[in-house]
Amino acid sequence: MKKLIRNSFALVGAALIASTAPAQADEIDDIIGTGTLRCGVMLDFPPAGFRNSSNEPDGFDVQYCKDMAKALGVEAEVVETPSPERVPALVSKRVDVMIASASNTLERAKTVAFTMPYVVYTNVVITQKDSDIKSFEDLKGRSVGNVVGTTPEQFFLEHFENWDDPNGNYTGFGSDAESYLAVSQGKVEAIIGSSAQAADLIASGNFPNLEIRSEAPFTVDLVSIAVNKNDHSLLRWANLFVWEQQKSGRYAELYKQYFRSDEVPALTIPNTYY
Template identity: 50%
Template sequence: MKNPALAVALSVALTPLFIAHAHADKLDDIIGSGTLRCAVTLDFPPMGFRDAGNKPAGFDVDYCHDLAKILGVEAEVVETPFPDRIPALVSGRADVIVASTSDTLERAKTVGLTVPYFAFQMVVLTRDDTGINSYDDLKGKPLGNTSGTYEAIALEKDQKSWGSGSFRAYQSQNDTLLAVAQGHIDATVVTNTVAAATLKSGKYKNLKIAGNAPYVIDYVSLGAKRNEYGLINYLNLFVNQQVRTGRYKELFVKWVGTDIPPADLVVPQVYY
């Protein structure tokens, strides 16, 4: 630039913008606010639910509190249905997603996802009277699942490829389980943790597990706004520390129990 005076003027004018941008960091904002707002789904036991006192509880709830404790702030659980997880983050209602969110490439176009903090195996859940004993038996049956979940996308895709039967989407996990129990649909696919918790609760006496669903392991991540690299890096390290310190296993045993082995977060040739 040939005009030194103009260069100085522009420099002075733009400096506050650069400074503001440099300090516009979500991690700093969370620490400064004194509160970490976690989007958590509370109809997905044992990951998230309401206890007998109507208080948020579960693996994801404890995970949120662990993160808040490390940051030196208070945890605020923002109850968020599965379909609203990303909107809650994008709209600013939540700072992070701690809601068993599958790490799909499609989601990564919208939000930043961490390394896996949990993993699920999928199983078929049906009634005793349907004659369904395996995933292959689902062909031609009325099926359904919870909108926006990994298993819903996979099940609906298969149902369409079979060219028979039907598929219905529900807004919550509770709605899906109730639909199976009451006969509105014959079966659904849920995580092994949900199936175990549902049968253990005794709420639905007529439900059973009918084998595994032939889906890949569902690895789930914490979520933050896509451009918040500092926060995402911190969350990745936090997940790492939860495993290294034994806290991950402790929470797994607390909420899932010992009937199911702790979910293996190792992805062969990727995460060791």
């Protein structure tokens, strides 16, 4: 009987503690409460993120942020976030969401949570126009660069290590702008980058001596919105938002506007991801 009474008191005590414990904050309520959605966006990655002629943030990812904020009934704040700072910006709570063309890798998913893919990229080899590099295989034994911590870097380094060519060398850069400047100035012979970004930068006239040489033999790069891994309600809402963007045709509209292509890629991998 004493044991039963003690257990009863223990249960009552636990209930009292649970009832007086502070409720866990809801991320969506917090964002609505502040009236602002802070989006981490790369602004050196056109056409996804860049500064327009008025020096205002613009691009596919920027507009996606504005659409998300509108759906939440708040204002959008675009926080310029270079590639290596994307995950740290989320973890340190400098931003609420990361809409920054981030590949949804297993390694990153240990730290942040990803939505379903919201856009897709393919990667290409970029060189100077007078380079004798014609294909991806020609990169063996050459000087190649890429942005540190990116998926294209990860894919390329796998090939680089397998080649094991003593004449080859690799240089990591802190941003896309640095990598394009390096190949333009001949500091490296080639870089690997998004086909959409490469086409946009070359068409802009900022790098008149560069051209796309070939596709890189990597899988398509599905990228996702990221939130802090414990922001469960925000993750669920963001997943539904991405789905609504596709279902409503808004994804196709934005893709055609910023990527200047009538062919809108499916956010799937045949026989793998539907």
